[in-house]
Amino acid sequence: MKISTFVFVFALWVSSFYASSLMAYAEFISLWYMPAGVSFSAFLILGKRGFFPVFFGILFVSFKFEEQILGGFDPTLLATALLFSLVHTLSYGAGGLTARYWLSHFVQKPLPLKIIGLLLISIVTALLAALSGLSIWEYATEDYQHIISTGWFAWWLGDLIGLIVVTPTLAIVLTKLTGTKLTWIDVFFEHDKRLSNNLLPFAIKLTAAIVTIITIMLLDSAVEHPGVAYFIFFLAIPQLWIVFTERTSLASLSLLIITSVIAFGVGLFNVTDQAITYQFALFIMAFMSYFAITVPALAQENNSLKELAMLDLLTQLPTRWLTKTLVEQVIKSSKPNQNHSLALFDIDRFALINAEYGEDVGDKVLQQLAAVLKTELRDSEILSRYRGDRFVLFMPNLDITQAHERAEEIRRKMPVLRIDELVLPIRGSFGVVQVQFGEGFDETIQRALHATREAKQMGRNKVVVAV
Numbered sequence: 001m002k003i004s005t006f007v008f009v010f011a012l013w014v015s016s017f018y019a020s021s022l023m024a025y026a027e028f029i030s031l032w033y034m035p036a037g038v039s040f041s042a043f044l045i046l047g048k049r050g051f052f053p054v055f056f057g058i059l060f061v062s063f064k065f066e067e068q069i070l071g072g073f074d075p076t077l078l079a080t081a082l083l084f085s086l087v088h089t090l091s092y093g094a095g096g097l098t099a100r101y102w103l104s105h106f107v108q109k110p111l112p113l114k115i116i117g118l119l120l121i122s123i124v125t126a127l128l129a130a131l132s133g134l135s136i137w138e139y140a141t142e143d144y145q146h147i148i149s150t151g152w153f154a155w156w157l158g159d160l161i162g163l164i165v166v167t168p169t170l171a172i173v174l175t176k177l178t179g180t181k182l183t184w185i186d187v188f189f190e191h192d193k194r195l196s197n198n199l200l201p202f203a204i205k206l207t208a209a210i211v212t213i214i215t216i217m218l219l220d221s222a223v224e225h226p227g228v229a230y231f232i233f234f235l236a237i238p239q240l241w242i243v244f245t246e247r248t249s250l251a252s253l254s255l256l257i258i259t260s261v262i263a264f265g266v267g268l269f270n271v272t273d274q275a276i277t278y279q280f281a282l283f284i285m286a287f288m289s290y291f292a293i294t295v296p297a298l299a300q301e302n303n304s305l306k307e308l309a310m311l312d313l314l315t316q317l318p319t320r321w322l323t324k325t326l327v328e329q330v331i332k333s334s335k336p337n338q339n340h341s342l343a344l345f346d347i348d349r350f351a352l353i354n355a356e357y358g359e360d361v362g363d364k365v366l367q368q369l370a371a372v373l374k375t376e377l378r379d380s381e382i383l384s385r386y387r388g389d390r391f392v393l394f395m396p397n398l399d400i401t402q403a404h405e406r407a408e409e410i411r412r413k414m415p416v417l418r419i420d421e422l423v424l425p426i427r428g429s430f431g432v433v434q435v436q437f438g439e440g441f442d443e444t445i446q447r448a449l450h451a452t453r454e455a456k457q458m459g460r461n462k463v464v465v466a467v
């Protein structure tokens with residue numbers, strides 16, 4: 001591990017500990033405990049290398065170095081601090097490494113399932129850390145009797161929120177800092193690339209969220225009614241707005257900022273009586289945000305699948321499915337006196353090219369032919385790869401005579417391709433049909449196919465008009 005990574009994680013651990021203590025509303029009880037997130041993300045991103053910076057970070061704060069230097073060395077405290085650091089590091093180590101395994105080994109699992117797994121791992125990890133940490137205080141010291149039974153719930157909740165709020169943002173920072181390439185992390189941020197880099201809308205939404213928090217807290221401190229604090233749950237609206245419309249990295253950042261404002265606000269606006277309500281709001285906000293990021297991600301996955309179904313990978317021409325949809329749309333919106341025609345053509349002796357020069361050359365022929373023909377197209381025409389070496393040219397507003405001429409023109413323009421060292425003259429056999437009133441796309445294609453076969457039988461490189 002690079003020394004800079006060690007120093008960064010160590011310093012982050014120590015500083016987030018002091019930041020968290022500002023949000024503590026009772027001894028050992030923080031509204032949200034940031035260092036838990038630092039420990040978890042260190043193991044998640046750095047693997048086992050996360051051990052030392054986390055361990056020394058927690059040892060540094062638990063041993064209270066300042067007091068030890070000023071007031072004399074206390075070996076019992078050192079032993080307790082060592083034990084405490086060890087159980088914390090091992091709990092988060094187990095959790096972070098399990099999450100790493102879950103996300104990296106089940107890459108094919110759907111995103112919602114990955115997130116449910118991640119949340120379950122977080123719940124168990126924070127519980128383990130709370131129980132083991134409190135056990136050290138209860139059994140290794142004399143000052144904290146029954147601390148497990150009185151403190152476990154709030155400790156667990158505070159750690160859990162810290163863990164799930166800090167992890168996404170820190171995961172991005174740590175991968176950037178260490179230059180690690182983790183494809184299983186990238187899937188969460190996949191749709192970020194498609195969104196704009198304009199930060200202004202994000203800033204406006206975030207400001208709306210922060211104003212909401214401050215208003216509710218001010219109201220809460222002014223009005224003597226425990227119900228006022230529950231308004232904080234309305235924060236779900238701006239936060240979800242951000243999650244649905246902004247990049248995942250920004251949604252994670254807003255979760256971090258919003259929850260920090262709430263946590264600091266509880267002390268600042270003196271609404272500690274309602275701390276547990278605010279803590280639950282944080283908790284729900286965090287869980288909800290996690291789950292909500294699956295919505296834009298799934299929408300993007302859908303779009304990619306649609307693209308796959310619409311564009312042929314090899315030639316980038318519309319697929320049969322898309323052509324059928326487009327042609328049917330044109331026909332549906334046509335007036336009765338409008339004529340449309342279609343040509344189906346098949347490359348002559350294409351199997352020979354594959355057989356003589358290999359399928360890679362065959363693929364290049366299909367690609368280059370598509371590219372050449374695309375440049376010949378009129379604006380209204382649709383060229384698609386129908387199947388194998390068969391293409392369909394849809395010619396709206398052309399009757400059969402005009403379509404015949406147009407097909408002849410395309411046939412004559414079939415190119416001579418130069419692929420590697422080869423010079424390959426490409427020829428095709430065409431079947432032309434006029435779309436009949438009330439006829440379905442598949443029937444039109446069948447008639448065109450019939451005419452194409454006739455063109456082949458007549459010696460190829462010909463245009464035949466279907467009757």
Ligand SMILES: Nc1nc2c(ncn2[C@@H]2O[C@H](COP(=O)(O)OP(=O)(O)OP(=O)(O)O)[C@@H](O)[C@H]2O)c(=O)[nH]1
Nearest residue numbers: 346347348349350351352354359362363388389456
């Ligand atoms: N390289 C390559 N070949 C393909 C692809 N799809 C289909 N083919 C091949 O295209 C050939 C089509 O051959 P046919 O149209 O039946 O026969 P042909 O040699 O073109 O002869 P005629 O059509 O009678 O002139 C077959 O050998 C298929 O294996 C593809 O995506 N890439």
